Every structure is written in C-alpha cells, then in structure tokens.
Amino acid sequence: MKADHGHRPDDDPHRPQAHGPFPGDATGRGPAEGHHSGHGPGHGPSGGGPAHSEDAHHRATPWPQARERAERAARAVPAPGAGTRRAPVSLPLDAALGLVLAEPLAALTDLPSFDASAMDGWAVAGPGPWDVRDEGALAGRARPEPLTDGEAVRIATGARIPQDTTAVLRSEHGRIDDKGRLHPAREVGHGQDIRPRGQECRGGEHLLPAGALVTPAVLGLAAAAGYDTLTVVPRPRVDVLVLGDELLAEGLPQDGRIRDALGPMLPPWLRALGAEVTTVRRIGDDANALHRAVSRSEADLIVTTGGTAAGPVDHVHPMLRRFGAELLVDGVKVRPGHPMLLARTRKDQHLVGLPGNPLAAVSGLLTLAEPLLRTLAARSAPEPYALPLQSTVPGHPYDTRLVPVVLRGDHAVPLRYNGPAMLRGVAASDALAVVPPGGARAGQEAELLDLPWAAAGIGVCFT
Numbered sequence: 001m002k003a004d005h006g007h008r009p010d011d012d013p014h015r016p017q018a019h020g021p022f023p024g025d026a027t028g029r030g031p032a033e034g035h036h037s038g039h040g041p042g043h044g045p046s047g048g049g050p051a052h053s054e055d056a057h058h059r060a061t062p063w064p065q066a067r068e069r070a071e072r073a074a075r076a077v078p079a080p081g082a083g084t085r086r087a088p089v090s091l092p093l094d095a096a097l098g099l100v101l102a103e104p105l106a107a108l109t110d111l112p113s114f115d116a117s118a119m120d121g122w123a124v125a126g127p128g129p130w131d132v133r134d135e136g137a138l139a140g141r142a143r144p145e146p147l148t149d150g151e152a153v154r155i156a157t158g159a160r161i162p163q164d165t166t167a168v169l170r171s172e173h174g175r176i177d178d179k180g181r182l183h184p185a186r187e188v189g190h191g192q193d194i195r196p197r198g199q200e201c202r203g204g205e206h207l208l209p210a211g212a213l214v215t216p217a218v219l220g221l222a223a224a225a226g227y228d229t230l231t232v233v234p235r236p237r238v239d240v241l242v243l244g245d246e247l248l249a250e251g252l253p254q255d256g257r258i259r260d261a262l263g264p265m266l267p268p269w270l271r272a273l274g275a276e277v278t279t280v281r282r283i284g285d286d287a288n289a290l291h292r293a294v295s296r297s298e299a300d301l302i303v304t305t306g307g308t309a310a311g312p313v314d315h316v317h318p319m320l321r322r323f324g325a326e327l328l329v330d331g332v333k334v335r336p337g338h339p340m341l342l343a344r345t346r347k348d349q350h351l352v353g354l355p356g357n358p359l360a361a362v363s364g365l366l367t368l369a370e371p372l373l374r375t376l377a378a379r380s381a382p383e384p385y386a387l388p389l390q391s392t393v394p395g396h397p398y399d400t401r402l403v404p405v406v407l408r409g410d411h412a413v414p415l416r417y418n419g420p421a422m423l424r425g426v427a428a429s430d431a432l433a434v435v436p437p438g439g440a441r442a443g444q445e446a447e448l449l450d451l452p453w454a455a456a457g458i459g460v461c462f463t
Contacts, residue, residue: 060331063400074375099232108226168193235276272452306356336420337363395439404429
C-alpha cells in the first residue's frame with residue numbers, strides 16, 4: 001500500500017522517538033515505515049503482510065552496498081560519445097557556480113600580466129633620497145616613463161611599474177622634505193613590494209584539474225586568468241513525481257487527507273545535491289498516468305515518492321515491470337526508508353523510488369539519489385568522518401539506522417522525533433548519524449552524513 005507523505009495522525013509529536021527500538025512490536029522491527037496511509041493497512045497476500053515483509057527483507061541490500069551500487073549505476077551511464085549522457089557545456093562564469101570543471105583550467109595569460117605595484121607609495125630607482133617627478137602612476141593607465149637613478153614617482157596599488165624601478169617604497173615608509181626630495185624611513189630592498197609578471201602563474205600553466213568544483217574563488221581565478229566562459233559538466237536533470245490521492249497541496253489536513261510534505265521539500269534538496277529539477281508533477285494513484293510520465297521523461301533521474309511497497313495502489317513496482325526496467329536495488333537494510341528502490345529505466349536514465357514518509361524519503365535521498373547524482377555530476381565524494389555520540393542510540397537488530405543529530409563541539413547529539421513520518425528532528429539537525437545494527441553506545445564514534453545546508457559551500461550547493 002502507498003506511503004504517507006505527511007505526519008501520521010497516530011504519531012504523537014510529543015513522544016520521544018530516539019530512546020526505544022522502533023514503534024511496533026517487542027522485537028524492534030515495528031511496522032513497515034512508509035506504508036501507512038488512508039488506504040488501509042495493506043496486509044494480506046499482496047498487501048505487504050508478514051510473509052511479504054520477510055521476503056522483502058531477504059531481498060534488501062545492505063546500506064553501504066546500496067550506496068556503492070548507486071555510484072556504479074551512474075558510472076555505467078554511456079559516455080557522451082555514445083550519444084546519451086549530455087556532453088560538457090560552455091557556460092558564462094556566473095552560470096558555472098557549483099558545477100565541476102570538465103577540463104583542466106589553464107591560464108590564458110601570465111598572472112600578473114605585467115610588473116605591478118603591491119602597495120600605494122613611490123616607485124624608486126637606485127638609492128635614496130630621490131627627486132619626485134610631478135606625474136603619478138595609476139592602476140589601469142599606460143606604463144609611465146622609465147625612471148633614472150635618483151628618481152621616484154608616486155604609484156598606486158596595481159599600477160604598472162616604470163621601467164628601471166628598483167623597488168616600491170610604501171607611503172608610510174617615506175617622507176618628503178621641504179625641497180621635494182623623498183627620504184626612506186627604513187632600508188629599501190631590491191624588488192620590494194613589486195609583483196613581478198608571472199608571479200602567480202605563466203600562460204598555459206594548469207591552475208586546476210578537471211573535476212574541480214567551481215566555487216566563488218574559482219570564478220575569480222578564472223576571470224583573472226582571462227576566461228569569460230568555463231567548460232563544465234552539466235547538472236543532472238531530475239523529474240519529481242509525487243504520488244498519492246490523499247495529498248493536499250495547501251491548507252490544513254482534513255477529511256482523511258494530509259499535506260504533501262515531499263513536494264515542497266524534494267526540489268530544493270535535489271538542487272542542493274547539484275541537480276537541475278526539470279519537472280515536479282503530482283500523479284495521484286493512477287498507474288497509467290505514472291507509466292506515461294516515466295515513458296515521456298527525458299531526465300537523467302526520475303524520483304518518485306511513495307508507492308514502493310506491494311499494496312493495491314502501490315504502482316511503482318508494476319510500472320517498472322511493465323516498462324522493462326532493470327531493478328538494481330529493491331529495498332535497503334536501513335531504517336527509516338527500507339522500501340526504497342533504484343532501477344535503470346533506460347541505458348542513460350535511472351529511477352529512485354522513495355518511501356512516502358518524510359524522514360524515510362530523506363533516508364532514500366542520501367542513500368541512493370545523492371551518490372548517483374554526485375557521480376553523474378562528476379563531483380568528488382565527501383571525505384568520510386565520524387564523531388562520538390553524546391548518548392546511546394538503540395539500533396535495529398539487522399538494519400542500519402540513520403538518526404538526525406546536531407554537532408556540539410566534538411560530539412554528535414542525537415535528536416528526538418526521528419520516526420519515519422517526522423521531519424521535526426531532521427529540520428533541526430546538522431547531519432544524520434549512521435548507527436550500525438544493534439545500536440551505538442554513548443561515546444562510540446558514528447559516521448556522519450552532512451546535510452547540504454550544514455556542510456561547507458552552502459552558496460554553491462543551492463545554485
């Protein structure tokens with residue numbers, strides 16, 4: 001049966017969620033999260049009852065392997081020469097922020113391209129004192145006349161150095177006497193405060209490799225090196241299909257219908273993961289409409305919400321079979337979010353089926369969509385890191401748990417309200433802690449998955 005996109009009416013928002021196994025039976029297995037909706041419990045031969053759940057659990061992929069499989073799926077997409085994956089594109093600098101360089105960035109000129117003053121002061125020639133010429137040297141002007149020994153000329157930061165200049169004397173280090181002669185307040189070294197041509201790089205020198213993320217600093221470097229455009233890997237295109245007749249797009253939940261939490265959440269989250277969201281469409285519980293939407297999609301990735309179980313209105317699996325898709329991941333041993341799936345619908349297109357419960361959908365995003373999109377966009381994987389947990393986190397007997405945490409100093413603090421239908425915990429969190437089967441004790445280190453807005457480079461992520 002189809003999953004709930006909002007908060008389940010039987011979830012008490014004031015009930016702690018981090019300090020028990022899972023809502024459900026005494027084994028800690030609990031109900032299949034993401035399967036509760038107004039369509040009924042969905043038990044029975046085809047409705048996700050005990051036998052079906054057991055089969056699904058045996059079929060499910062362990063969490064680390066599921067992420068690796070998503071990366072491999074993206075790497076298997078044919079290269080641009082095969083006429084499938086989009087080729088690199090040339091974009092203006094301001095449109096390239098957050099993308100990845102498709103080719104090395106080589107300097108188009110020397111940096112700096114001429115000998116320049118590093119400070120405001122005087123360009124001087126030979127030992128002092130010096131006679132100061134009337135004219136000055138300003139940035140952006142033609143090179144001044146050459147100096148002769150014993151001469152000085154007023155100069156601004158960034159201005160071209162006159163020929164035969166010995167050094168630049170800073171304004172605060174010089175004094176002009178009543179006869180108009182310049183005296184140094186301290187010894188002046190040869191070449192002092194002169195930026196020589198090519199100090200940073202020479203024309204043709206490689207500044208950054210292919211695969212480097214285009215940050216604001218990279219844009220500045222590219223502009224300084226003479227670039228107007230950059231050749232980058234384009235953003236993967238994503239279509240989002242929101243499933244469920246019970247979902248409301250506005251107003252208060254009423255008459256057994258609930259607010260759609262995933263429609264507003266997924267597009268900006270996917271953009272934060274580096275995707276271009278091309279379509280957000282509400283499909284409802286219509287198998288034919290779902291099949292048409294998938295058939296017509298030209299996106300690199302299709303993301304569906306809910307409908308990944310085996311109830312009477314769970315249409316994702318039947319649609320994939322009808323479509324002839326290759327199922328790469330059919331369930332993951334992770335809580336929340338175990339009914340997630342990954343399929344190859346075409347040789348250059350994939351589908352990630354997210355559970356409908358909000359935190360379960362977040363789990364699916366970080367487990368399957370993030371590694372797939374990151375690989376398609378040619379981004380480097382983040383360096384794994386771990387922090388000790390401030391308190392004990394109970395685990396599932398067999399599955400990995402993803403638990404919202406906030407980072408406080410050198411510890412990760414687990415948050416309450418981490419049930420599969422709850423967003424309250426993740427909305428306040430910095431990361432998700434990866435809790436192994438069996439749980440983690442206080443002080444034990446746990447791997448952390450940063451949320452895009454909590455990681456460095458938020459301005460890059462959301463462009």
